[in-house]
Amino acid sequence: MKQFPSYERVQHIQSLADTAGRDNWVYAVVFTYQWWILVALMIIPYIVWWKIVDRKNFFEITTYGLLVALFTGLLDAIGVELDIWDYKYDLVPLLDVLIVYDVSILPITYMLVYQYFQTWRSFAMAHVIVAFVFAFVFEPILMWLDIYHPSKWTHSYSFVGFFLVAIFLRWLMNRLIKKSKSF
Structure with missing residues (x-):
């Protein structure tokens, strides 16, 4: 036994x-070059987003971004905990997740798509492109930089995941907006 x-x-x-x-x-x-890259990737997207966010729909767009951060952070933590992937470099030593991606890169990108692509069709098509770029361009770059180490994961899985997160959270936002108008 x-x-x-x-x-x-x-x-x-x-x-x-x-x-x-x-x-x-x-x-x-x-203070390694990878760490400085992560610092820049944490700050620069927010500066860009702040300059171009639609102020009339700020609350809705930001709520969508917070859902993205919450959901991707949770999925990232599960992936790390299950040893599906890992990160050698991170901005802070307190979490095992790639906080820069979970609270900056992904939410900002997803919020911009949410802002500019209003119809389901255009939103889905834009996110096919976003998912492709994140899975097949950015992930290999993060691997080359020795930041990201997948062990039981493929770029194809990431592609599907990036896409499904966006679709699910837009559906959820639509439900929340509809529900809030019924009160």
């Missing part, structure tokens, strides 16, 4: 891993 580690043993191992991860970040990640 296989014996499993106790809760206390698991917590101890997790604590050691967390400490090692923070030490690695301090001594091997922060």
Whole structure:
């Protein structure tokens, strides 16, 4: 009969891993060129978005972006936890997810598509392109930069995921808007 580690043993191992991860970040990640790229990717999209966001629909667009950040952050955390992918470099050492993608790159891109492509058809077509670029251009670049390491994941899976997240969250936003108008 296989014996499993106790809760206390698991917590101890997790604590050691967390400490090692923070030490690695301090001594091997922060201020590397990859880290500076992540800093830029965190800040620049927000500057661009702030200049071009439709102020009349600011609340709706921002709500959609927050849903994207919440949903992609959750999916990213699940993927890392299940060892489907991992990140060698990150902006901060506190989370195992690629926070820059989850709270900047993806939400900003998705909000811009949401703002500019009003019909379902144009929205879906735009997101086919976005999903393709994220999966087959940006992911290989992140791999080349040694930031992103997929282990049980393919770019094709990412393509489908990027697309389905956008479609599902637009559908959800439409439902929320419709529901709010019925009150």
